[in-house]
Amino acid sequence: MSTENIKTGPEQSIGGIPQLSLDCVIFGFHDSSLKVLLLKWKDIGEWSLPGGYIKQTESVDDAAIRVLKERTALDKIFLRQFYTFGKVKRYDNELIKKKLAHLVSDHIWLDRVVSVGYYALVDYEKVFPTPDRFTESCDWVDLDDVPELLFDHNEILTKALKALRLELSFQPIGLNLLPDKFTMPDMLRMYEAILDKKIDPRNFQKKILKTGIVIRLPEVKKGVAHKSPYLYKFDKKRYTEVLEEGGLFFV
Amino acid sequence: MSTENIKTGPEQSIGGIPQLSLDCVIFGFHDSSLKVLLLKWKDIGEWSLPGGYIKQTESVDDAAIRVLKERTALDKIFLRQFYTFGKVKRYDNELIKKKLAHLVSDHIWLDRVVSVGYYALVDYEKVFPTPDRFTESCDWVDLDDVPELLFDHNEILTKALKALRLELSFQPIGLNLLPDKFTMPDMLRMYEAILDKKIDPRNFQKKILKTGIVIRLPEVKKGVAHKSPYLYKFDKKRYTEVLEEGGLFFV
Structure with missing residues (x-):
């Protein structure tokens, strides 16, 4: 360059x-x-x-x-x-x-x-x-x-x-940072890395799902030890909507 | 002046x-x-x-x-x-x-x-x-x-x-705006006036109580029709803490 x-x-x-x-x-x-x-x-x-x-x-x-x-x-x-x-x-x-x-x-x-x-x-x-x-x-x-x-x-x-x-x-994040298809643990790790703190996985999943910004795909991640986790993708329309409205707290 | x-x-x-x-x-x-x-x-x-x-x-x-x-x-x-x-x-x-x-x-x-x-x-x-x-x-x-x-x-x-x-x-608000003692409906009306939208009262109360920023007093508001609502005050220490941490969503 x-x-x-x-x-x-x-x-x-x-x-x-x-x-x-x-x-x-x-x-x-x-x-x-x-x-x-x-x-x-x-x-x-x-x-x-x-x-x-x-x-x-x-x-x-x-x-x-x-x-x-x-x-x-x-x-x-x-x-x-x-x-x-x-x-x-x-x-x-x-x-x-x-x-x-x-x-x-x-x-x-x-x-x-x-x-x-x-x-x-x-x-x-x-x-x-x-x-x-x-x-x-x-x-x-x-x-x-x-x-x-x-x-x-x-x-x-x-x-x-x-x-x-x-x-x-308070705002959705992850588009352009996570791969197109990701698991809930992938998303959790992103939040934990940036916030630099542990987050309760069950509570996290519940809150994220409630916002509607992710869609669960009919596939699971392969080649993972233990239980294969579901794959998700962002619902870009809803993601943008929540970004515009700005609030996750009152979702 | x-x-x-x-x-x-x-x-x-x-x-x-x-x-x-x-x-x-x-x-x-x-x-x-x-x-x-x-x-x-x-x-x-x-x-x-x-x-x-x-x-x-x-x-x-x-x-x-x-x-x-x-x-x-x-x-x-x-x-x-x-x-x-x-x-x-x-x-x-x-x-x-x-x-x-x-x-x-x-x-x-x-x-x-x-x-x-x-x-x-x-x-x-x-x-x-x-x-x-x-x-x-x-x-x-x-x-x-x-x-x-x-x-x-x-x-x-x-x-x-x-x-x-x-x-x-995402941040606590209301100190200096609400009276020292206020009811949950008072607080709800403040949020509704500023956000310019209706908020579900039960969900609101649940979320606010979970943040720990308010303390319920052992008194009720007198002279109100129907059921007398409880009075609350801000827990200033917790309020400041949440302000510093900045997030209500992950409380």
Whole structure:
């Protein structure tokens, strides 16, 4: 994948909206495990979230889609604006200036910048992680192994994770993450991985079935030890309906 | 109440963050009814949501608290950032310029402005609605009677209402809105007024009790026809806990 046309970072502030940026927390899910996509900066070896500036000619949402595509080569994915970080002093600007002076000349990070936070949830096997011009690599990192990040990015990550878990607790999730046909234990493991807690399987199954977002197929999963579990697929119409209405609690 | 020190609107862009503003959707709840606080502009008689610019010396959240206090005289209330409106062309800037030219000379509204949306939910009997310098009145308007608003404020209102209803479907609500002691029918009516739909009372009671956010008191409500309903109060510890955890669905 070519990185020639990739332009994220402070150079975009030329012609971009001043004092406004966005940051993307890209969660990757695969095989019962949750990771986050991080950028490793050239020379200094420190890490940050992907992000960028907003062009005057694009909406903030479109800017997030662009950054996400540049870093993952994916489009049309689950992307949510979750919070706008607007503290007067989000991080130690002087420290950041010192750390990044060799890479960036215009010291944009010395200004106060308000950042719109987005999170995405992707199947990380489908992603081609791509660094930007300030960074040497773009890697998946286990949530438990996330180091101290530049700027206020640990705080942004924490808040994104909270927002994702909250969303999971009231909205259907799993389309594009689970295979077309899946078992109830597959779905349960997805919820457990993201929520990072054990869920009672019987109660879970009862609640999910009640929402109507899944349809039981007349087939069972083969080659599984013990009892063969039923296969399910999403009822896309009902799934979208519940997404629109937004509430699982009052279903 | 003095309005002397009230400074909201475009004049705050002097020294404020350029191209960034905030808008507040203030919902008022009282006696099973939901309203929204609107400002009526001088001379032109058109309406908008309250809003303002963000000073370089205040966080975006603090700016929202300030605007809210200026318009309602309330502080320490339920206030949520729900979405940042970032379209390139949020409204017809030329039309707005024409409409507001007699009030505002610097045509700030001709620029592209990104706006951080907040909503608040207050007991409207406790509010002192206060117009700003561009507006002649500040009034509660029934949701069904909201006129065409200036800027993209109808869209912001619609999205805020959706966010409020969503929040209601997964987070506890009612503290500061219901009296200290309330009946299950009181609580049900609050949910029904905000969600604008009928909810099955038995299912509702079962679900609410299961969350543990309310405690049944050893008293009943007097002076009610038919069977006297039990009184409840919020278990504030559990209420906060569920708010923190964020999910009613997996309780």
